[in-house]
Amino acid sequence: MSSLPLRPLFRPRPLLYPLSNAAFFSTTRPRRSASPGPILPTLRPALLAAMKAKDTQRLTVLRSLLASITNASKTSSPIANDAALYTLLSKRISECSAAAKEFGDAGRQDLVEKEQGEVVVLREIAERCGAVSEEEVRVVVEGVVDGMKSEKGGVQVGKATGRVLGELKGKPVDREMVMRVVKEVAET
Numbered sequence: 001m002s003s004l005p006l007r008p009l010f011r012p013r014p015l016l017y018p019l020s021n022a023a024f025f026s027t028t029r030p031r032r033s034a035s036p037g038p039i040l041p042t043l044r045p046a047l048l049a050a051m052k053a054k055d056t057q058r059l060t061v062l063r064s065l066l067a068s069i070t071n072a073s074k075t076s077s078p079i080a081n082d083a084a085l086y087t088l089l090s091k092r093i094s095e096c097s098a099a100a101k102e103f104g105d106a107g108r109q110d111l112v113e114k115e116q117g118e119v120v121v122l123r124e125i126a127e128r129c130g131a132v133s134e135e136e137v138r139v140v141v142e143g144v145v146d147g148m149k150s151e152k153g154g155v156q157v158g159k160a161t162g163r164v165l166g167e168l169k170g171k172p173v174d175r176e177m178v179m180r181v182v183k184e185v186a187e188t
Contacts, residue, residue: 039082039128043069057114061121065092082129086172089126093119131172134181140167141178141185155186 043066050059068088072079079085100115144163148155161182165175 039125040069040079040085043125057117058121061118061125065089065122065125068092081170083170083172086126086129086131087175089122089129090174090176093122093126096122129172131174132168134177137164137168137173137178137181138185140164141181145182145185157182157186160186 043062047059047062047066050062065088069079069085072084072088077084079088096115096119100112100119103109103111103115141160141164144160144167145155148160148163157179161179164178164182165173168178
């Protein structure tokens with residue numbers, strides 16, 4: 001019998017990538033510099049509360065909203081703050097309102113009530129985002145329009161709207177309201 005040293009059957013290989021480099025293994029994009037607002041982190045607990053309360057309307061809305069946020073996180077413009085969430089909520093409110101109108105035209109009152117219930121829940125969440133009021137928007141619009149009147153070329157509604165939205169960037173603001181206020185102030 002020979003006296004060969006015993007070798008283990010399995011010899012662990014060294015790791016190719018250190019485990020401390022968690023960013024390498026991450027499948028999500030890094031967060032942007034904007035910190036999440038006060039509403040975004042409260043959506044999951046609200047979902048759990050709706051589950052416990054068996055509130056199917058609120059549960060459906062929150063699930064679809066969280067799915068939209070997750071899908072947006074995989075794009076180039078993730079929803080990282082309340083301003084982006086407010087934009088998403090505004091789109092969803094207009095979509096649900098349009099769907100309710102179409103269902104009403106088709107005579108489907110059950111679906112109209114469902115869509116209107118979703119609009120109520122979405123508006124409730126949107127109000128918590130703390131959108132910029134019309135008075136604040138009017139002050140910014142008047143400043144921008146006065147500045148454009150002194151420039152050569154006069155007031156152009158599209159450019160004025162762009163400048164106002166640029167000054168209000170990062171704040172939840174209703175774009176339709178901004179356009180309406182710009183038109184009102186530019187005409188006077």
